[in-house]
Amino acid sequence: MSSELDSGSQLGVLYYCPCSGCMRTTDAPVKDSKQKREFAELAEEECRAPLDISTQKQLAVLRTWPIEKLYYCDDCSEVRCPHCVIEEPAGYHCPNCTFDVPTASVRSEKNSCARNCFHCPVCTHVLVVVVVESTQGDGGQSCSVLSCAVCMWDSREIGWEFETSTGISAQIERMRAGGPAVKEYASLLDYWRTVQRTASATAVGSHGLTSSASFKHRLTSAGLHGNTTSVDSLPPYKAACYVDSGAELTEDFKALEDANIIPFNGDPRTKEPQRVRLHMKLSRRCRMCHHILIKPESKAHNSRFKIQLLAANFLPTITFPNFLPASKARGSLLEHLNTTPLRVGSTAPVVLRFANPLYTEMDVSVDVGELDAAQTDVLAPRFTLPPFAELWEYDEDEDDSSLASPSASSSGRDSVKRGIIHQHGNQIAIQLDVTPRAQTQKLTIPLCITCTHLDDMAEMDTSDTSTPRRIVNTFWAYVSLGTVN
Amino acid sequence: MCNDKSLVCKNTILEGDIRIGNGTVVHIDASIIAKNGPIIIGTNNIISDRVKIVNNHTTPLVIGDNNQIETDAVIEGRGIGHKNVVQVRGKVIGTSTLGNNCVVGVMCETDPSENVPDNTILFGNPQSRRTRSDNNAEYMEVHNKHLQYVHEMLPRYNAIIGAE
Numbered sequence: 146m147s148s149e150l151d152s153g154s155q156l157g158v159l160y161y162c163p164c165s166g167c168m169r170t171t172d173a174p175v176k177d178s179k180q181k182r183e184f185a186e187l188a189e190e191e192c193r194a195p196l197d198i199s200t201q202k203q204l205a206v207l208r209t210w211p212i213e214k215l216y217y218c219d220d221c222s223e224v225r226c227p228h229c230v231i232e233e234p235a236g237y238h239c240p241n242c243t244f245d246v247p248t249a250s251v252r253s254e255k256n257s258c259a260r261n262c263f264h265c266p267v268c269t270h271v272l273v274v275v276v277v278e279s280t281q282g283d284g285g286q287s288c289s290v291l292s293c294a295v296c297m298w299d300s301r302e303i304g305w306e307f308e309t310s311t312g313i314s315a316q317i318e319r320m321r322a323g324g325p326a327v328k329e330y331a332s333l334l335d336y337w338r339t340v341q342r343t344a345s346a347t348a349v350g351s352h353g354l355t356s357s358a359s360f361k362h363r364l365t366s367a368g369l370h371g372n373t374t375s376v377d378s379l380p381p382y383k384a385a386c387y388v389d390s391g392a393e394l395t396e397d398f399k400a401l402e403d404a405n406i407i408p409f410n411g412d413p414r415t416k417e418p419q420r421v422r423l424h425m426k427l428s429r430r431c432r433m434c435h436h437i438l439i440k441p442e443s444k445a446h447n448s449r450f451k452i453q454l455l456a457a458n459f460l461p462t463i464t465f466p467n468f469l470p471a472s473k474a475r476g477s478l479l480e481h482l483n484t485t486p487l488r489v490g491s492t493a494p495v496v497l498r499f500a501n502p503l504y505t506e507m508d509v510s511v512d513v514g515e516l517d518a519a520q521t522d523v524l525a526p527r528f529t530l531p532p533f534a535e536l537w538e539y540d541e542d543e544d545d546s547s548l549a550s551p552s553a554s555s556s557g558r559d560s561v562k563r564g565i566i567h568q569h570g571n572q573i574a575i576q577l578d579v580t581p582r583a584q585t586q587k588l589t590i591p592l593c594i595t596c597t598h599l600d601d602m603a604e605m606d607t608s609d610t611s612t613p614r615r616i617v618n619t620f621w622a623y624v625s626l627g628t629v630n
Numbered sequence: 631m632c633n634d635k636s637l638v639c640k641n642t643i644l645e646g647d648i649r650i651g652n653g654t655v656v657h658i659d660a661s662i663i664a665k666n667g668p669i670i671i672g673t674n675n676i677i678s679d680r681v682k683i684v685n686n687h688t689t690p691l692v693i694g695d696n697n698q699i700e701t702d703a704v705i706e707g708r709g710i711g712h713k714n715v716v717q718v719r720g721k722v723i724g725t726s727t728l729g730n731n732c733v734v735g736v737m738c739e740t741d742p743s744e745n746v747p748d749n750t751i752l753f754g755n756p757q758s759r760r761t762r763s764d765n766n767a768e769y770m771e772v773h774n775k776h777l778q779y780v781h782e783m784l785p786r787y788n789a790i791i792g793a794e
Contacts (some may be wrong), residue, residue: 267760268753268754268758277768278767295735295753295754296735296751296753296754296760297733297751297753297760297762297764298760299763299764301763301764302763
């Protein structure tokens with residue numbers, strides 16, 4: 146493997162989300178004017194001032210994302226990263242039986258599958274219900290057991306045999322109902338419910354909340370107010386099954402310590418299968434305007450999305466093309482790009498390809514942030530990306546190579562097209578000349594990219610007869626170029 | 631119990647001194663190569679497709695009865711016992727032997743030279759082993775049904791070597 150290919154694997158483009166308002170547009174809806182002024186100041190400051198990579202590198206790493214991970218709020222016309230979205234559950238399902246669990250049952254079943262889904266205690270594979278001959282009672286009676294297909298573990302090893310093959314969880318609950326742990330838990334629950342009732346009865350102002358934070362708040366506030374039926378007047382908890390003194394251990398206490406219900410620990414013969422945990426489907430909202438960005442289908446088997454606002458659908462995607470079809474004038478079919486190794490002092494051409502995802506034209510301007518490690522010249526600082534359309538509309542490729550000798554055309558046309566290597570459909574490949582100044586393991590160039598497009602949604606709004614508004618998105622992209630020798 | 635003659639498909643590779651017991655089925659593309667020593671296969675085994683049974687030793691490689699050797703498995707050891715299952719791409723390598731009622735799991739292998747005791751199950755990645763606690767009582771019922779089905783269906787779709 147040549148060194149060019151090695152450095153090629155390090156090529157990448159990451160998009161920076163500052164999450165502080167630096168990617169705001171000219172006229173985005175804001176909650177209040179004070180916030181708007183603050184954001185505008187921050188935006189001007191950061192976009193004007195050069196980004197110092199070396200000092201902010203550690204912070205920036207947390208805020209750079211590949212474009213696949215970013216979302217876009219079309220209400221605010223801004224990019225949102227996974228840090229600046231609010232996640233909320235859109236549905237719960239069991240990963241094993243893909244049963245959609247209604248939200249009410251999730252809490253009552255303690256976030257586990259209520260049906261026959263269990264993990265093997267030995268190998269954590271999912272257990273299967275199998276009908277076998279019973280070992281208890283008279284031989285020949287059939288019963289259901291949980292068995293693992295991978296390690297051949299059987300629930301008969303811990304003495305679990307079930308009458309029916311459905312509703313295993315319910316049968317287990319019944320088996321455990323008489324045990325000391327369950328009794329103790331029930332009495333603890335009763336005690337703390339009484340405490341909570343007493344505390345809420347004396348609290349000033351009922352919020353109707355049931356979270357533990359508000360419960361503590363009510364406890365303390367009840368104490369502060371010094372009412373007669375305060376929490377302190379309640380008798381302390383008395384253990385139902387267990388003796389309180391630490392030195393003596395009762396039979397029941399020993400049973401609790403038997404590691405019967407603690408998973409993946411100790412002797413496999415005493416391990417119990419664990420119920421399969423439910424999985425959540427998450428939907429994401431913009432943190433500023435609470436507009437839904439991602440909304441999946443709530444059914445488990447359906448992996449589509451009802452709403453899917455991704456940054457890749459609104460911002461140009463920047464990639465490193467490995468090769469592009471060369472212009473017909475030059476004769477060769479393919480041109481290998483981005484293979485020049487980077488050396489200190491020598492200028493290497495780097496080709497970046499911008500792809501426009503929108504159905505309208507997009508004006509892009511590329512500026513380089515200051516960087517000590519390299520000097521970068523953007524040969525085509527401003528260009529227009531054609532809209533995304535079906536391929537049959539592109540009759541001819543327009544190949545303009547700045548490397549080839551300029552064809553017989555006006556100098557004005559040359560200056561505009563200089564730096565644009567290739568243009569096809571909704572993509573334009575531009576060239577940057579990078580001259581590294583120092584040796585590094587990973588050369589990263591910051592680019593400030595501004596894209597402007599007309600909002601075509603405004604044309605559909607009949608009340609707004611004025612010109613459609615322009616949406617400007619400015620963001621920083623970090624282009625990694627690999628090793629500099 | 632299947633007492634038919636053994637069923638060996640034509641598209642298999644058979645070399646050397648091989649004895650195959652009654653009822654055993656050898657599927658397509660299996661290779662049974664008695665390179666340095668004979669191979670003795672018992673009754674009612676199911677040897678699936680692409681299995682490689684190679685005897686690199688001069689002592690006979692003995693395969694017992696009622697085993698199931700699944701697709702792409704490799705048996706190069708000194709032999710296996712009865713009622714074992716060597717799952718897909720499982721390997722018995724070197725000079726190892728398998729006892730009875732063992733299971734070599736998917737893509738698992740024995741150590742190069744060990745006599746795997748009875749009722750052992752090799753499973754998982756990273757590989758671990760445990761001893762089965764049931765007596766493998768349900769195995770024969772399923773195995774016999776499998777054998778019956780194969781004896782019925784295989785000759786309809788594959789050319790069979792006439793048994794001698």
